[in-house]
Amino acid sequence: MSAPNVRVLYIDDEENNLQAFKASFRRQYEIYTAISAAEGLKVLQNIPIQVILADQKMPGTTGVEFFKSITDTYPDPIRILLTGYTDIEALADAINHGDIYRYITKPWNDLELHNSIKNAYDAYKAKIDLRNKVTELEKTNDELNRFIYSISHELRAPLVSAMGIVNLVKMEGLYNSSGEYWSLIETCSNKLDYYIQKTLQYYKNNKIVSENSAVDFHSLIPDLIDLHTYSDKETTFTVNIDQKEAFYGDAFRIEVILGNLISNAIKYQKETETNKRVNVNAVVRREAVEITINDNGMGILNEHLEKIFTQFFKSKVNQGSGLGLFIVKEALNKINGKITVSSNLAEGSTFKITIPNAK
C-alpha cells in the first residue's frame, strides 16, 4: 500500500505539525516540509511536487493566498487545505480562486488524510495522463492533416503539368490526331484533379479557423456561377439576390458550400433536357442568410436523400466523387449552418441552406 514516489509538500507555521506529519507518513510518501509560504515556494521551485498541503492560518501568507499565488506558475500539483477552524468564508474563497481539491480540518485523522493524499495523487496522474494524451492526439492529427495537405500538393504538381501538355496539344491542333485518346487523357486528368481539389477543400475545412468578414452575395454568387459554368454553357442560371443588410460570415466556407452546390446543380442535369436551368435565390436578413438552389435536373431517389451527405456516397447513375455534399455538410457544421433538401425524379432538386449572420 505504499507509494513512495508521491512527492508531498506540507506547509505549516507550526513545527510540531510538520514533525507529526513526517512521523506518520514518511514511509508512504517522499515528504518535503516548509515553515512558511515563502519557504514552500522555494521547495516548489526545486522539486517537482505532486500534492501540496497547506495550513490556512499562517502569519503573513495564508494557505488560500499561497494557493492563489501559484495557480498560474504551478498549476499541476493538487492542493489540499488544512484548517484549524471551519472558516466558511476562507473555504468558499479557496474553492473559487485557489483550485483546492479537498479541505481537511485539524487535528487531522491519519487515515482520512492518507486517503485524501492518495486520491489527490490519482487526480494528479489523471490530469497529467490526459494532458499527454491530448498532446499526442493533437500531434497525430496535425501530422495526418499535414500529410494529406502535402501529398495533395505533390500529386497535383505533375498532374497539372499533364493538363498543360493537353492544352498544348489543343493549341497545336493535334487534339484529334489519335482518335479520342487525348480527350480520354483530358477527362481522366480533370477527374483526378477534381478529387485532389476536394481533398484539399476537406483538409482546409478541418484545419482553418473560422474567420468572419463581410460577404457580398451580389458579387459572390455570380462569380461562383461564372467559375463553374466556364466549361459548360448549356445551363441557364436565374439569380435573385435580396441583400439590403450587411452580412458577416466565414467567406472561405460559404464559398466552398455554394461552389459545391452550384457545381452539382450543373453536373446532375438530365442529358435529354433541352432547357437546363438552375435558380439561385438568396435572402439576407439580420439574423441569417437563406439560399435556395433549385434545378430541373435528374433529381434524387427518395431512399438516397438521407445518405447524400455521407462521405463517399454516390449514386450509380453518374460520375460524382461522393465528396461534394459531404464537404458541404462538414463546412456547414463548422459555421452552424443548416441544409435541407427536397427532390423528386420528375422535377429536380432544391437545396436550401441557412447560415447565421455573425454581424
Add this chain to the structure above:
Amino acid sequence: MLNNNKTVLLIDDNVVDLKINSKIIKISNLFDEIITCLSGEEALAYLNKTLHDGGKLPDFILLDIQMPDMDGFEFLELYKTLPNRLTDHCLIAMLSSTLDFGDIKRAEASLHVIKLLKKPLILKELEELLKKYFTR
C-alpha cells in the same frame, strides 16, 4: 499587337513545365525572346549579368512559387534590390499549382507582382493579363 521586341523570362525548377510554358508562349507569339532559368539563383545571375552587359532586359517574368532552396517569394525579396531600370519596367506574374488562398493573397500583395496565375498556364488568361498591362 503586343509583341514589339519583348522578352520574357521564365523561372521554374520543373523542366517539364518550363518546356510546356515556353512552347505555349512561342505558339502565342506574345514575345520575341524567351529566356528560361531553372532556379531563382540562376535567374538573378542572368539579370545581374545582363544589367552589367547592357543587354536586353526582360519585360515580363513568369515566376514559379514552389522551388527548392530559393522559392518564388525569396526571389522577389532579392529582385527588389536590383536597379530601377530593370524593376521599373519589368512586370512579374507568379505561377503555381497552389489552390491556397494564403499564397494567392501573399503573391498579389507583393510589389511588382501583377497576378498569380494558376498552373496549367492558360494562354487566354496570359493574353488578357498582358493586354491589360502592356497596351499603350
